[in-house]
Amino acid sequence: KISARNCLKGTIAIKEGPVTTEVTIETEAKEKIVSSITTASAQSLGLKVGGEAYAVIKASSVMVAVAE
Numbered sequence: 001k002i003s004a005r006n007c008l009k010g011t012i013a014i015k016e017g018p019v020t021t022e023v024t025i026e027t028e029a030k031e032k033i034v035s036s037i038t039t040a041s042a043q044s045l046g047l048k049v050g051g052e053a054y055a056v057i058k059a060s061s062v063m064v065a066v067a068e
Contacts, residue, residue, distance in 0.1 A: 002056060004056045004057065004058045006056070006057035006058070007054050007055070007056050007057075008025065008027050008031070008033060008054065008055045008057070009027065009028075009052060009053075009054050010025035010026045010027040010028070010031075010033070010052070010053065010054075010055065011025065011026050011050060011051070011052060012024070012025060012047055012048065012049060012050065012051045012052070012053050013025075013026065013049060014042065014047060014048075014049050016039060016042065017039060018039065019038065019039060020036050020037065020038060020039060021036070021037055021038070021039045021041075021042040021047075022034060022035070022036050023035050023036075023037060023042060023047060023053070025053055025054070025055040027055075033055035033057075035055065
């Protein structure tokens, strides 16, 4: 359970580094959400390539742009 409204389920891909790990979550719609977290956090969460996780997006502002 979480209060954030933007919670997207997907499949995990990982690029692990000594300090930070880049986690990509690909949704069923083939959208990719990328996050950089500490390697310790990635290990603590038990993230595994091909496993499932949620991208939780909580932002105080969202910018919208259009082409000129």
